Amino acid sequence: MEKKATSPDNKQSQPSQPDNKVLQPQTDSYSANPNQIVYDMVHQDDFIINVADVYFARKVLVLNKKDEYVYVKLNHANLGDKVYLVAKCYGTPRKGKLVLSLREIENTDTTQNLYSNNPVLFLVNGEEKTEIEYTLDGSITYAKEIELRPKDDKKYQELQEKLKNTKTKNTFLFVRAKIKETTAIRITFKSFFAGQCSAVDNLNYYDFLTENLNKFQLKNTRPVIVIDPGHGVTPGNEGAQARIYQYKLKGNNGEILKDAKGNVQTKTATVIDLPSYVLEAPDTWIIGNNDYSKSKNNKLDHKRTESNMVYEVSIKLYNLLLQKGYNVLITRNSKNVVKVANNKEAIYFRCDIANKNKADYFISIHADGLTNFTSGAHVIYYEGDKKGLELANDIFSCYTVVNIGKKHPDARNNVGVLGEKNQTKYKVLIELGYITHPKDAKSIYDNMDLIAEQLAQGLEININKHF
Ligand SMILES: [Zn+2]
Numbered sequence: 001m002e003k004k005a006t007s008p009d010n011k012q013s014q015p016s017q018p019d020n021k022v023l024q025p026q027t028d029s030y031s032a033n034p035n036q037i038v039y040d041m042v043h044q045d046d047f048i049i050n051v052a053d054v055y056f057a058r059k060v061l062v063l064n065k066k067d068e069y070v071y072v073k074l075n076h077a078n079l080g081d082k083v084y085l086v087a088k089c090y091g092t093p094r095k096g097k098l099v100l101s102l103r104e105i106e107n108t109d110t111t112q113n114l115y116s117n118n119p120v121l122f123l124v125n126g127e128e129k130t131e132i133e134y135t136l137d138g139s140i141t142y143a144k145e146i147e148l149r150p151k152d153d154k155k156y157q158e159l160q161e162k163l164k165n166t167k168t169k170n171t172f173l174f175v176r177a178k179i180k181e182t183t184a185i186r187i188t189f190k191s192f193f194a195g196q197c198s199a200v201d202n203l204n205y206y207d208f209l210t211e212n213l214n215k216f217q218l219k220n221t222r223p224v225i226v227i228d229p230g231h232g233v234t235p236g237n238e239g240a241q242a243r244i245y246q247y248k249l250k251g252n253n254g255e256i257l258k259d260a261k262g263n264v265q266t267k268t269a270t271v272i273d274l275p276s277y278v279l280e281a282p283d284t285w286i287i288g289n290n291d292y293s294k295s296k297n298n299k300l301d302h303k304r305t306e307s308n309m310v311y312e313v314s315i316k317l318y319n320l321l322l323q324k325g326y327n328v329l330i331t332r333n334s335k336n337v338v339k340v341a342n343n344k345e346a347i348y349f350r351c352d353i354a355n356k357n358k359a360d361y362f363i364s365i366h367a368d369g370l371t372n373f374t375s376g377a378h379v380i381y382y383e384g385d386k387k388g389l390e391l392a393n394d395i396f397s398c399y400t401v402v403n404i405g406k407k408h409p410d411a412r413n414n415v416g417v418l419g420e421k422n423q424t425k426y427k428v429l430i431e432l433g434y435i436t437h438p439k440d441a442k443s444i445y446d447n448m449d450l451i452a453e454q455l456a457q458g459l460e461i462n463i464n465k466h467f
Pocket of ligand 1: 230231240
């Protein structure tokens with residue numbers, strides 16, 4: 001419920017009373033001295049409120065620190081993006097509320113205006129709002145995640161269309177900040193402005209982000225992303241394959257379990273059903289290795305091919321990016337094999353999809369295979385491709401499902417799909433882990449949703465740098 005603005009004891013923008021002198025340190029004479037302003041900005045005063053700054057931001061984890069975030073200022077975002085609206089407010093009044101609303105900077109050509117002078121609707125936790133209200137409690141930073149769109153899908157689509165049809169394909173938003181229901185004896189904005197008086201509610205307000213240098217641009221440019229589940233093409237193959245292993249049973253004493261005659265007791269299981277002691281030490285407990293041509297104990301698991309595994313991850317990533325509003329394509333949309341003429345074509349058809357659709361991103365998804373129990377994930381980029389290197393690092397920056405291997409990031413010059421034939425600007429090939437390492441394989445099968453989320457997060461770190 002919305003409370004009505006009341007301001008019986010609101011003394012903002014009035015000269016300070018002589019009685020209050022004692023409450024005001026000398027530094028509160030707001031001179032134009034820039035050092036003075038800096039001093040005031042870190043100063044918490046009773047009964048004086050200074051809304052020092054309001055801006056849009058991205059929340060970023062502080063490197064090497066757990067649970068510590070900073071808000072990095074944004075000068076643009078796309079319609080539909082989730083961003084943080086951050087206010088820095090100094091002063092500790094006994095009472096007071098900070099109210100923020102979004103508006104569009106009006107264009108002289110009114111056909112360019114998206115909101116026709118109406119307040120900008122946005123979502124907070126899925127609920128539609130025209131303003132955010134904070135109770136001032138002595139904190140300095142007030143931040144909330146908002147989604148830059150109205151709730152109604154149709155209205156949202158109309159806005160997207162409108163934005164696309166503007167000449168400049170953008171518009172600018174500013175934030176109006178108001179203080180209400182306060183006992184503060186003085187309110188300032190940016191340390192020295194008293195603000196303008198609103199005729200509607202007789203409160204002073206200040207509009208942040210209206211100056212040319214700090215304007216906030218709302219755009220509708222979203223990258224085209226091609227997700228490429230590896231393999232699944234004939235000719236070619238199903239890629240690597242998980243195994244069904246024969247392993248030694250472990251007795252209560254931690255030793256290999258043997259029967260009365262001294263025979264080693266064994267069992268056979270897929271990577272999904274292997275007990276954890278085998279997953280942790282496959283060299284010790286599995287009989288033989290992944291070299292099925294030599295070790296007859298272990299068979300190929302025809303249900304768990306690389307081709308199917310990477311398809312399942314890819315389709316989840318594809319759907320997630322679609323939900324986030326990106327233009328996404330996938331190079332095959334079923335587990336069934338795509339038929340092409342020869343090996344070269346198997347690579348080219350992927351590149352063709354990317355080239356034809358003028359893709360900005362090409363993400364090929366694979367899992368490794370070896371005859372021994374090597375484990376670990378890595379991302380491959382084309383040797384010398386700086387954009388690929390940056391993307392490789394970004395896309396794995398949130399990946400925790402499989403340990404990241406020593407090879408990461410891996411520069412190669414013999415991966416056709418990343419070569420010149422593929423004109424995509426940002427392209428990498430991800431090896432999620434070894435499907436031939438029981439623990440890697442099980443971790444991937446158990447965490448497909450999480451993998452999709454972590455890859456999307458990593459990709460968005462890169463997108464936010466370039467779009
Ligand atoms: Zn592969």
